[in-house]
Amino acid sequence: MPNTAILWFRRDLRLDDNPALHGCLSDCDHLLPLYIHEPEEEAPWVPGAASRWWLHGSLAQLAHDLRSRGSQLLVTRGDSLDTLTRIASATGARTLHWNRLYDPATRERDTRVKQALRAAGIKVVSHPGSVLFEPWEIASGSGEPYRVFSAFWRRCGTRLGECTTLDAPVSLPPAPPLVSGLALDELMLRPRIPWDSGLQATWTPGEAAAHARARTFLHTHAADYRQQRDRPDRTGTSALSPALHFGELSPRRLLRMVTEIWEDPSAEPIEPFVRELGWREFAHHLLYHYPHTTDAPLDPRFAALPWRETDAERLLEAWQRGATGIPLVDAGMRELWELGWMHNRTRMVVASFLTKNLRLPWQLGARWFWDTLVDADLAANTLGWQWSAGCGADAAPYFRIFNPVLQGERFDPRGDYVRRWCPELGRLPVKFIHRPWMAPPAVLDHAGLRLGREYPAPIVDLQDSRAAALAAYETIKGRAR
Template sequence: MPSTVILWLRRDLRLDDNPALQAALVDCDRLVPVYVHDPDSEAPWTPGAASQWWLHGSLASLDGALRILGNRLLIARGDSLAELRRIVATTGATRIHWNRLYDPTTRERDGRIKQALRADGLRVDSHNASLLFEPWEIATGNGEPYRVFTAFWRRCAARLSDVTPLPAPAALPPPPESLVSLPLERLGLQPSIPWDAGLRETWTPGETSALELARTFLQDRVRGYATERDLPAQTGTSELSPHLHFGEIGPRRILTMVKERWGDPTADPVEPFVREIGWREFAHHLIYHYPHTTDEPLDPRFAALPWREEDAERMLLAWQRGETGIPLVDAGMRQLWHTGWMHNRVRMVVASFLTKNLRLPWQAGARWFWDTLVDADLAANSLGWQWSAGCGADAAPYFRIFNPILQGERFDKSGAYVRRWCPELARLPDRYIHQPWTAPTALLDHAGIRIGRDYPAPIVDLKASREAALAAYEVVKSAGR
């Protein structure tokens, strides 16, 4: 009897360096690659609208790649366990392989499914496709999880020579002919109202695009990464984060490409970039060991932080819309809405502004990013927001409050980034582009700008709100005494 194996795909939508795929091919006569659309099982962190848009393109790309190798993607919708059992009954499959996920809800779900399928008599195996090292493999000398990135990454860096990716298969066994896939369009991942023009202009989901983007970046652009990554008007980052999140490329492949082009991944000019791969690794390490940090501060003292109550809804809405009257903040929020992505330096600025100048909960910012980012990754999102708010592992000190004017003047000196995303300010001279409310009335008139009509007045005073934030954080300090 032919051996039929199911490959359950989730956020590992690639053929290259896919351990579950390689394991499934051992003694396999028929292969069933399946994606089960079951967003309700990921609640309360069901994928946001931008993530769904990306997922549609990624699934279409993977199906095309599978067909070239003589297979195809089976798409199903419903409860994951029920659908896998249905496919087992239809195909007579005896084995199921998948790659692990590390966020709390899916870990719990996958554990239940593995136990149930094994009780059914199937052989079920899971693998690591998304990380350099498993979260339980990297520990302190006392066997505890790391909470400081520098020490964590030092331990990881010493083992980078052990990292080796698996090749993509040259051919695949066929699926059972009788299987019927749900059409991708039936999943309803694309918007019914075409708000996604900016995403389509900016991104091309899929493994082919991910590999090409990595090659282009590592060929030469990585040389200037250490400084250019902080300049939002330039393409100084790799922009690989959404491809990594959906598993269209894996960190092992990226690290190997670094080694092949530049040699030692811990040496210049590539060390700063590889270190960011380590930061992603650290995020998954934390969410595995501290699953409550998706919603609660890692530092429990911060539960006592008094957030703003007056005008909170209005302030949050202005921040979401990019209408705060602070140009660098507004530019970042508008870039996010249009492209599903925001430059990392600007992410820190808008997060600091929300949690410290506006004194609104970091969880509100994390939720907005979750719905609007194409690279919305629960581990990275939680770590980033807690870092900005000062309440997480290796967090920025509570008294570090980014001044968006100074950040703009330092990293967007000519105002090119602000002018692109806040075009109503485009005619202002560089001197006033980051604080237009200080420009003389005659100059504003000449530029065709009236503050409060053409561009908002600042919704908070930066100096006064900084002082209020520091006073609020004194409550946190007192709670720890």
């Protein structure tokens, strides 16, 4: 009797360097590629609207790639264990492979699925396909997880040569007679009200586009990454974070692509870019070992930080809408809404502004990013927001408060980024583009600008709010960590 293996796709939507796929190929006569849509199993972090938009495109491309190799993607919806049990019974499948995930909810779900199916006599194998190294493989000399990035990445650096890759198969085994599935559109991942025109004009989900984007970046921008990565007014970053999150491109394949151009990934000019892969790795390391940090600070002192109690709802809405009156902050938030993405330098600025100048909880920002980013990744989102708020591992000191005016003048010196996303400021001279409230009335008149009308006045005073944030920190500073 032919052996049928189920390949359970999750956030590994690719055929290249897919360990679970290769595990199936060594273990079956018939292959059943399967995607199960049950987002509530990821609660309380159910994927947001922008993520769902990307998922639709990525699944469509995966289905196409499977058909081109003689296979077919089965799309279903429902409880994962029930679905897998039903499909295994209907097809006679005795083997199941998947690539591991490290979010708290999916880890718990996968453990439950693995135990139940093994008890039912099905062979279940999980594989490492999402990170360079498994989170439990990298530990300090005392065996403890790392909480400082530099030490963590030095340890990883000694093992980068171990990162091998697997090529995509040219053809795939036939599928068994398929059980009934769903058309992709039945998952209703795309918005009913078409707010996604900016996403459609900017992004092409899928494995082929991810590889093309990686090659373009490595050949045209990577050599200048150190100099350009902080400039939101320029194309200096790879924009590969969505592809890495959805597994369209594996981090090991990306590292291999780097070494094909630069033999040593730890040397200039490519080291700063590879180091960003390290930060992604560190994020998953932390989430695995400290799963509570999705909602609670790693530094327990910050649970007692006195956040703002008055006018919080109005200020949060102004931040979300890009209507704070602070040009660099507003430009970043409008970019996020339009493209489902924001430049990393601007992410740090808007996060600092929310948690320190507005003194609103970082969890509110994390939730907004979760719903609006196409690259919303629980590990990276958690690390980034706790870093900005000063309460996480290797965090920026709380007293490091980004001044969005100075940040704009340094990293958007001509105001091109601000002018793109805040066109009402477009006629302001460079001197005032990042501080329109300081422009003389004649300059504002010439620019056709009235603060409070065409563009809002600042919702907080930057210096006063900075002082209030530092005073709030003083109330918890001496607490035990």
